[in-house]
Amino acid sequence: MGFWTLAVLAVAGGAAVFVVNSMARATFALLTSLLAVAGTLLLVDLGYVGVLVVLMMVMEMLVMAVFMIMYMMNPAAGAHGAEDAGDDGDRDGHPGDDDLHRGARHPPGTVRPMTLQSFLLLAAALFSIGLYGALSQQSIVMLMMGLELMINALIAAGGAFWYYVAPHNADGQVLVLVAVTVMALEMAMGFAVTTAIFRARDVDLTDEAGDLKG
Amino acid sequence: MGVREWLLRQAALRPRPLVVGCPYGTRARLLVEAEADRRGWVAAAAPAEAGLLVVCGAAGSEIGQAVEVVWEAVPAPRVLVEAASDASAGAVRRALDDAVAELAAGGLDGGARHGDAGRPVAMAGRGRDRDGLTLDRLHVPLGPVLADWPAGLVVETVLQGDVIQEAVVRAASAGADGVSFWDPPRRDETDRDETDRDETERREAARCLDSLGRLLAVAGWPGAAREARRLRDRLLAGAAPAGLRRDCERFARRVRRSRVLRWMLRGVGPVEGRAGVPERLRGDALDRAYGWLDTLPSPLPDDPAPATQNGGSRHDGDPGGAGACGGGQRVDRVVGADGADGVVLGLLAGLLVGAESAVARLIVASLDPDLDRLPASAAVRRG
Amino acid sequence: MDEGTGAAAVSLVVSLAVLAYGAAALDAGLGGARGAAGAPLREAARLLVQGRRRTLVPDTLLVRTGTVLLPLAALLAATVLPAGDRPVLDSGVGIVWFNAMEVCVWGALWLVGWGVNSVYPLIGGYRFLAQGLSYELPHMFALITVALGAGSLRIADVVAAQREVWFVVWMPVAFVVYLVSALAMAFWGPMGEPVGRNVAGGVPAELSGADRLVFAAGRYALLVVVAAAAVPLFLGGGAGPVLPGWAWTAVKTVAVLGGLVLVGQRVPAVRMDRFTEFAWVVLIPLTLLQTLVVAIVVLP
Numbered sequence: 039m040g041f042w043t044l045a046v047l048a049v050a051g052g053a054a055v056f057v058v059n060s061m062a063r064a065t066f067a068l069l070t071s072l073l074a075v076a077g078t079l080l081l082v083d084l085g086y087v088g089v090l091v092v093l094m095m096v097m098e099m100l101v102m103a104v105f106m107i108m109y110m111m112n113p114a115a116g117a118h119g120a121e122d123a124g125d126d127g128d129r130d131g132h133p134g135d136d137d138l139h140r141g142a143r144h145p146p147g148t149v150r151p152m153t154l155q156s157f158l159l160l161a162a163a164l165f166s167i168g169l170y171g172a173l174s175q176q177s178i179v180m181l182m183m184g185l186e187l188m189i190n191a192l193i194a195a196g197g198a199f200w201y202y203v204a205p206h207n208a209d210g211q212v213l214v215l216v217a218v219t220v221m222a223l224e225m226a227m228g229f230a231v232t233t234a235i236f237r238a239r240d241v242d243l244t245d246e247a248g249d250l251k252g
Numbered sequence: 253m254g255v256r257e258w259l260l261r262q263a264a265l266r267p268r269p270l271v272v273g274c275p276y277g278t279r280a281r282l283l284v285e286a287e288a289d290r291r292g293w294v295a296a297a298a299p300a301e302a303g304l305l306v307v308c309g310a311a312g313s314e315i316g317q318a319v320e321v322v323w324e325a326v327p328a329p330r331v332l333v334e335a336a337s338d339a340s341a342g343a344v345r346r347a348l349d350d351a352v353a354e355l356a357a358g359g360l361d362g363g364a365r366h367g368d369a370g371r372p373v374a375m376a377g378r379g380r381d382r383d384g385l386t387l388d389r390l391h392v393p394l395g396p397v398l399a400d401w402p403a404g405l406v407v408e409t410v411l412q413g414d415v416i417q418e419a420v421v422r423a424a425s426a427g428a429d430g431v432s433f434w435d436p437p438r439r440d441e442t443d444r445d446e447t448d449r450d451e452t453e454r455r456e457a458a459r460c461l462d463s464l465g466r467l468l469a470v471a472g473w474p475g476a477a478r479e480a481r482r483l484r485d486r487l488l489a490g491a492a493p494a495g496l497r498r499d500c501e502r503f504a505r506r507v508r509r510s511r512v513l514r515w516m517l518r519g520v521g522p523v524e525g526r527a528g529v530p531e532r533l534r535g536d537a538l539d540r541a542y543g544w545l546d547t548l549p550s551p552l553p554d555d556p557a558p559a560t561q562n563g564g565s566r567h568d569g570d571p572g573g574a575g576a577c578g579g580g581q582r583v584d585r586v587v588g589a590d591g592a593d594g595v596v597l598g599l600l601a602g603l604l605v606g607a608e609s610a611v612a613r614l615i616v617a618s619l620d621p622d623l624d625r626l627p628a629s630a631a632v633r634r635g
Numbered sequence: 636m637d638e639g640t641g642a643a644a645v646s647l648v649v650s651l652a653v654l655a656y657g658a659a660a661l662d663a664g665l666g667g668a669r670g671a672a673g674a675p676l677r678e679a680a681r682l683l684v685q686g687r688r689r690t691l692v693p694d695t696l697l698v699r700t701g702t703v704l705l706p707l708a709a710l711l712a713a714t715v716l717p718a719g720d721r722p723v724l725d726s727g728v729g730i731v732w733f734n735a736m737e738v739c740v741w742g743a744l745w746l747v748g749w750g751v752n753s754v755y756p757l758i759g760g761y762r763f764l765a766q767g768l769s770y771e772l773p774h775m776f777a778l779i780t781v782a783l784g785a786g787s788l789r790i791a792d793v794v795a796a797q798r799e800v801w802f803v804v805w806m807p808v809a810f811v812v813y814l815v816s817a818l819a820m821a822f823w824g825p826m827g828e829p830v831g832r833n834v835a836g837g838v839p840a841e842l843s844g845a846d847r848l849v850f851a852a853g854r855y856a857l858l859v860v861v862a863a864a865a866v867p868l869f870l871g872g873g874a875g876p877v878l879p880g881w882a883w884t885a886v887k888t889v890a891v892l893g894g895l896v897l898v899g900q901r902v903p904a905v906r907m908d909r910f911t912e913f914a915w916v917v918l919i920p921l922t923l924l925q926t927l928v929v930a931i932v933v934l935p
Contacts, residue, residue: 060694062694062697062749062750063694063696063697066697066700066742066746069742085726085727085728086727086728086731086788089726089728089731089732089735090731090735092735092738092739093731093734093735093738096735096738096739096741096742097738097741097767097771099742100741100742100745100764100767101764101768103745103749104761104764256684259680259683259684260680260684262676262677262680262681263677263680263681263683263684263685265677266674266677266678266681267681268681289667292667292670294663294666294667296836297832297835297836297840298755298835298836298840298841300688300836300840300841300842300843300847301836301839301840301843301847303681303685325688327685327686327687327688327843327844328685328686329684329685329686390754392754398835399832399835400832400833411754413761414758414761414762468903469832470832470833471833471903471904472825472827472828472831472832472833472903472904473902473903473904474666474832474900475665475666475900475901476903478666478667510902510903512825512902512903512905513903515905515909516903516904516905516906516909608908609758609833609834610762610828610831610833610834610906610908611906611908613833613834614833
């Protein structure tokens with residue numbers, strides 16, 4: 039029960055990132071998704087990693103919020119390229135969502151127990167939303183949010199693999215820690231590059247920064 | 253008795269006043285502040301926090317408009333009190349009593365939702381900035397209605413992030429003509445006798461305490477700010493000189509001892525010693541604050557020398573040593589006659605550009621110009 | 636949830652509320668208010684009858700979330716602190732949990748500061764992030780030192796490890812750094828720039844009525860929690876002669892809390908443009924050294 043609530047929250051938060059009309063809300067939707075996944079980690083006895091993810095993600099998202107608002111000329115008026123993306127986002131985001139609901143309903147009257155499959159389902163849903171975001175968004179910041187969602191999926195899957203497949207050695211936990219580190223690195227590198235491009239050319243859209251393309 | 257009535261009456265006992273100083277309203281402001289302190293009221297920092305808006309002195313058209321905007325932002329129950337420039341202490345007390353009674357009865361309702369009165373949303377434009385990032389520019393006027401802010405001063409700033417990129421400094425038009433409260437009554441006469449000399453000194457010390465109160469409040473040291481204001485009120489009341497002198501010295505020692513204050517004020521708002529810049533403005537915010545401390549009355553015996561040396565020796569190495577303000581020279585420095593307040597207006601814009609908002613407030617408070625001493629045609633300075 | 640946990644949860648909420656009220660009253664008393672014991676009550680009454688201020692196009696959802704998050708984060712952080720013999724949530728990673736909940740305060744302040752769409756709250760929100768980035772690393776190292784000394788992240792184990800010598804005795808640097816960051820976490824006193832008078836009250840500048848009440852209550856609760864956390868982490872928890880454990884915990888908490896409130900009136904505000912440098916250049920190496928010393932001591 040707890041798992042499905044968190045899973046739905048994670049997926050809904052992830053989908054909301056590319057649907058809501060304000061950058062600040064998008065960040066906090068992403069944060070909701072990240073925290074929900076951290077919650078699922080707590081369910082599989084990953085206490086330390088789960089709490090650590092909470093700690094890291096809150097800090098990361100806030101730094102992200104500052105950067106994002108800095109680059110957006112008009113933060114309240116929403117993400118670049120999100121206008122036409124809203125519908126697609128629903129379509130891409132909701133299959134996973136629906137699956138989860140279906141999962142939650144079956145068998146009738148009881149709650150389907152938490153399994154490796156359910157974790158993988160959550161991870162798949164989050165990954166596809168993230169992939170969609172990374173491919174469809176033009177703003178570098180929104181693109182990075184897509185990447186974060188994909189890594190978020192990795193965290194969920196890594197934690198589940200550890201718990202269900204190989205709980206005796208720490209590989210799965212290390213994988214999660216690596217994923218969290220990658221996320222922080224992605225943020226740091228991403229914003230360093232963005233700041234450099236923005237400073238030099240006043241550009242924060244990917245299409246205008248494609249000069250390394252072959 | 254209904255719960256709401258009971259709550260209103262409880263609430264009315266401790267309203268949070270937002271005190272607005274207008275040109276030539278210093279006297280009224282001092283009375284209001286003293287009375288509020290006597291009643292144990294804590295001053296509000298923002299309109300949304302306040303329940304009582306106290307306008308001291310005559311607000312001209314410009315400040316009047318600003319007051320109206322601020323009044324819109326004060327949530328109900330709320331009461332507006334106007335203290336005339338020449339109000340007596342009794343009148344101020346009565347006005348505040350009436351305000352409390354009115355608040356207990358529910359105040360003027362309907363103010364809560366005035367904030368969103370159909371003003372169009374101004375979108376921030378962009379411009380070059382310190383770090384080479386073309387960030388959004390935000391136009392933020394500081395003053396004339398702001399807590400712990402010199403009466404009538406307006407600084408129109410352009411902010412990018414937390415940093416001031418442009419600043420225009422000017423004096424809001426006064427609603428009336430008058431003489432600065434801090435100038436002793438007979439300062440134009442040349443044959444000053446002993447009592448006048450004392451009076452000059454006393455006023456000047458009180459003014460320094462007033463400025464210190466402001467600076468310390470802005471520097472986030474509420475305890476010391478309150479002490480400065482209480483000393484100021486006692487000094488102006490002329491009460492118990494011996495005890496007062498001792499307390500002044502204790503206060504000065506306490507402020508000087510604060511390492512954090514030194515750490516925070518050192519190097520803030522540096523003013524070079526150019527020609528035309530009065531001695532007491534030179535140095536940084538810390539020098540000016542210590543300069544104010546030097547003007548405080550020191551304990552008897554009458555010879556002020558020990559205190560001066562004491563004060564001077566503590567910052568021997570300071571550029572533009574504010575110690576020069578102290579002791580025996582006090583009387584020669586005719587208050588306000590050095591035109592420092594006008595000079596400040598000229599300096600301010602240059603000092604503010606590039607400063608963060610927190611530092612900007614400190615810079616203004618450390619210079620604390622008294623705009624009532626300006627000649628009628630106050631200039632606008634850009635930076 | 637068994638009965639003991641339920642009782643512990645209730646006593647936690649009650650003691651949190653009582654201590655928060657006490658802190659508010661003490662602060663009012665030091666701030667020169669008359670009848671300080673009733674001052675928080677009157678202030679609460681004032682805020683309850685006060686109307687709600689609406690700014691131009693606010694993001695109400697974000698503001699409300701942030702406002703409520705503040706006391707919530709304080710409460711959640713408090714769940715791992717042992718008030719009597721055991722905490723409400725006896726987590727094996729209590730120290731990290733405490734740290735994570737305290738970081739949620741960053742989120743709360745930023746949400747409120749951004750959401751109301753007004754200059755001063757926004758600047759306050761920015762400032763708090765700068766403050767967070769300044770204090771967080773030394774703070775984490777201080778907590779790590781404690782965990783290292785006890786060999787556990789469970790707060791009960793930390794208390795048990797102090798049976799002989801309190802951690803404050805042989806980790807003085809970590810303790811002092813913790814106290815500084817405790818002020819910063821609760822944006823209190825010298826670390827209160829995000830809500831400073833020089834930005835017209837900062838983050839909550841546009842809050843009024845019930846919103847402001849919740850925000851203020853959350854801030855005091857936070858102050859209580861950071862003070863209370865110092866007791867099991869550094870001051871031996873409930874250890875002490877004669878009195879029972881809970882009483883010693885209360886006495887020590889009140890002492891730390893009183894100290895923090897007093898500092899709030901006695902010390903000027905610290906600006907991050909100066910403090911950040913100090914935190915990174917002085918405090919981080921100091922805490923690292925402290926960690927090194929502790930590591931050598933506990934080396935088997």
